Amino acid sequence: MKIGGIGGANTQTGLNFERKVDFQKLIEAIPGYEVKKVLGKAGMGVFFEGKLIARCFRKHDFYQFLSESGIDWKSLISKKLLPDDALLVIVRETLFIIEVKYQQVAGSVDEKLQTCDFKRKQYLKLVSVLGLKVEYVYVLSDWFKKPEYKDVLEYIHSVNCHYRFNELPMAWLGLPVRKSIAEEKSG
DSSP states (O other), rough: OOSSSSSTTTSEEEEEEOOSSOOOHHHTTTEEEEOOOOTTOSSSSEEETTTEEEEEEEHHHHHHHHHHHTOGGGGSSSSSOOOOOEEEEETTTTTEEEEOOOSSSSSSSHHHHHGGGHHHHHHHHGGGGTTOEEEEEEOOOGGGSSSHHHHHHHHHHHHEEEEEEEEEHHHHHHHHOOOOOHHHHOO
């Protein structure tokens, strides 16, 4: 589903990204979803049909979550990493670090893509005591489909990180979607 557009509005099975987007608003635009504050908890709660299924953290919210979980981040890593968006999918016990990278000209993003392994391992240090897994995923624009990115894209996968182009399917994140009326009648 594209914010302000009609592109993927009929599928409602993924989050489509265009340049700088508000991740939480993308989720909230999908039928059945609501994103709202959970009293006394860091970040925002993600609710599907009224049930808390995930939590979203931005930048310093993530460290508030660590603090409420009794984790002293300074004893585990030497410098804060500030995620653009982090999504804790409760049922999967998985923290997704989501970095959106859109490029129209060559630049510093090229080298930033090569840091995912280090960052994933740092986040893992922070949440492994909670029994959480960490998945680091880039959402990339079509710019990165150029042949000169072949090696870096292969590297991203070789270090157990991920990339998707322009969208994140809800099923890939482990998040439910409402069945369409046609699916309900046939199933």
